[in-house]
Amino acid sequence: MSQDVLLRAVDLTRRIAGRTLLDHVALELDAGMRLGLVGPTGSGKSLLLRSLAMLEPIDSGQLFWRNAVVSSDQATGYRSQVVYVHQRAAGFEGSVESILQQPFQLKVHRGHSFDRGWIIEQLATVSREARFLDQPHEQLSGGESQIVALLRAIQLSPSVLLLDEPTSALDRQSARHVESIVMRWYEEKPDARAFIWVSHDPSQADRVCDSLITMDAGQIQRLQQHTS
Template sequence: MTVDSFLLQATGLTCAIAGRRLWENVSLDLRPGEVLGLVSPSGTGKTLLLRQLGLLDSVQSGRIKFRNRTPAQWTFPVYRTKVIYLSQRPTIFPGTGLANLQHPFSLAVHHQRTFDLGQIQVWLAQLGRTLDFLERPGTELSGGEAQILALLRALQLDPHILLLDEPTASLDAATTLALERLLLQWLQQPDKACILTSHDLSQIQRLSQSQLNLQPFQP
């Protein structure tokens, strides 16, 4: 497979906090349609790797490329629309769930996109929810409901890569499976891929075609 065939490539990434190195020289290649599972013990910095890939934290060393171009070549705002990180505890803004979904379209980087309530309704139905779900204040949602809202908020922006940090940690078993089905359906579209962390190793095995074992730094 040629370099141009990869959606995302990372080479030689390193993470250190307060002078303590968590991991170093991490590299990965992500292909269209692929789910890459990150596996390692708790506290080894899986979240920090996802945040670096999403450019929410600075890249301390090494480089990242999306479609063989650096984030700077895309411009950072555009890169972040193509590679979206979802936290285990996502930020929900004041206002209703509907207002939270509409908020991204007020940003200049999304000015050419239009909010599609019909598509949101389809996704909600797949997750066992109705439009009433969007009438509730976002700040009153449970942890699992906030994860659902954040996923829909990301999907509607049509990213190429989702960086999912424990995306079903607060969901019940039935909703977890429904969300997995929705994610796999999304991956059937051209040029979509995902990197996933989960404490549920069976979920990693169900969803991912390959795994990256993040090794703690050994001085």
């Protein structure tokens, strides 16, 4: 495994109304790592993940991307490399194809363009045909819109994915599809990519992750390595 540290969080702390939700959390994500994040509800998993994506304010602590502090003018560039995927995909108006094209209108992705052929290949692996692209986004099932959300992120070739219980609201079949899409993205460059996967399901964590962090009461309790 490569020793490149992609993402490092130091001393992340967040308090709301006297309660400490993140308690001096330190975390390192090396290139190649497939990190599972587990713990009881309310232990701060989601908050930690959102903080890593700079979607939450933090009271103290710092985020390093490839050993450099992420400054304000790099925030959008950082998020284009470290993409957070919501637990439930937000509903947008428009066809699936127009939703997938959305990120290419952003300044940070200028220079990249939508690759319809690649999307169709990806859809084929989860038993969806090309005409799936013409469906209105608001008519998709939960599983389908999660697949669209993942493909929308992965087509940008991010280095890190932050997956916030991406399958918790899905049936088994869709959950497997989501897993397979993430794993294929990872396997393309296993020594340059990494993800953090928040999961409630121990067997899923076993399947997709090679190390596991347990959180409780805003603190990281332990880190275990799998030997699978």
